[in-house]
Amino acid sequence: MRKNFHQDHDGGAVLDLRCAAARRAIHLPDLPELSPEARQMAIRTWRGRMINEHISAQVWSALVGQLLRAAIPPELLAGVAEAVSDELRHAELCAAVVEALGGTAVARLPPIEDVPDHSDVGALEGVLRNVISVGCMSETVAVAVIRTEQAELDGTALGEVLSSILADEVSHARLGWKLLGACAPLLDAGTKQRLSAYLVDALAHQIEHEVPMLPILGAVDPNAAAAGVCDGGFARSVFLDTIEQVIVPGLERAGLSASEAWARAQARTASLLVA
Numbered sequence: 001m002r003k004n005f006h007q008d009h010d011g012g013a014v015l016d017l018r019c020a021a022a023r024r025a026i027h028l029p030d031l032p033e034l035s036p037e038a039r040q041m042a043i044r045t046w047r048g049r050m051i052n053e054h055i056s057a058q059v060w061s062a063l064v065g066q067l068l069r070a071a072i073p074p075e076l077l078a079g080v081a082e083a084v085s086d087e088l089r090h091a092e093l094c095a096a097v098v099e100a101l102g103g104t105a106v107a108r109l110p111p112i113e114d115v116p117d118h119s120d121v122g123a124l125e126g127v128l129r130n131v132i133s134v135g136c137m138s139e140t141v142a143v144a145v146i147r148t149e150q151a152e153l154d155g156t157a158l159g160e161v162l163s164s165i166l167a168d169e170v171s172h173a174r175l176g177w178k179l180l181g182a183c184a185p186l187l188d189a190g191t192k193q194r195l196s197a198y199l200v201d202a203l204a205h206q207i208e209h210e211v212p213m214l215p216i217l218g219a220v221d222p223n224a225a226a227a228g229v230c231d232g233g234f235a236r237s238v239f240l241d242t243i244e245q246v247i248v249p250g251l252e253r254a255g256l257s258a259s260e261a262w263a264r265a266q267a268r269t270a271s272l273l274v275a
């Protein structure tokens with residue numbers, strides 16, 4: 001029987017989703033003929049997505065425990081546990097694409113930082129920092145970026161895969177904003193001030209994490225583009241627009257000083273933002 005989890009020789013975890021990919025087998029009848037280079041690039045792209053989705057499942061699962069410790073009302077918690085299984089399903093769908101492209105849905109997991117518990121502040125304030133960072137920022141960015149990629153693949157089998165992932169990412173982003181909206185009226189001025197200060201780190205982290213994942217490739221071979229390989233240049237502008245037009249105004253509505261935090265985060269990461 002094939003093992004579907006193991007460790008490599010130096011103790012790093014290796015994610016093996018070949019069985020899951022077989023269970024969710026995807027057919028790509030409309031995929032154009034790919035050169036060997038374009039095929040490898042597409043496999044790397046979807047394997048990278050597979051890893052990111054698996055990491056998203058770990059992040060949401062850490063939030064489940066933190067939200068429970070903060071005694072968040074149960075009616076707000078239901079979607080959080082669902083987000084974990086959604087992300088695991090996304091990883092499996094990306095694995096199925098890797099295998100459909102002729103690749104192997106096996107990847108060594110990169111070192112993953114623990115989701116911080118922010119023990120310097122109370123349980124509610126600490127988990128709200130993570131809700132803002134994960135739901136209001138990362139998931140909101142994911143919606144915009146995946147929507148852009150999905151538009152390129154509209155009407156194709158790969159477009160269908162991205163559409164089903166996108167629908168879940170929309171609900172994850174909404175969940176983040178709903179949690180923040182429910183808690184914001186309960187926060188005193190001091191807590192809002194500390195959360196506003198935290199936004200600088202959280203926004204800078206978005207840039208440090210997202211920008212390197214959106215490499216500017218220039219013109220992408222049209223066949224590679226049909227297999228889901230995107231130039232990061234356009235996605236970068238979508239990312240920045242999403243922060244400025246959606247995330248910062250949303251955080252301001254919750255009573256946080258997000259515009260000022262965004263200006264400071266951009267100043268801190270200026271070297272990364274130069275194309």
Ligand SMILES: [Fe+2]
Pocket residue numbers: 053056086087090165169
């Ligand atoms: Fe996802």
Ligand SMILES: [Fe+2]
Pocket residue numbers: 056087139142168169172
């Ligand atoms: Fe998500």
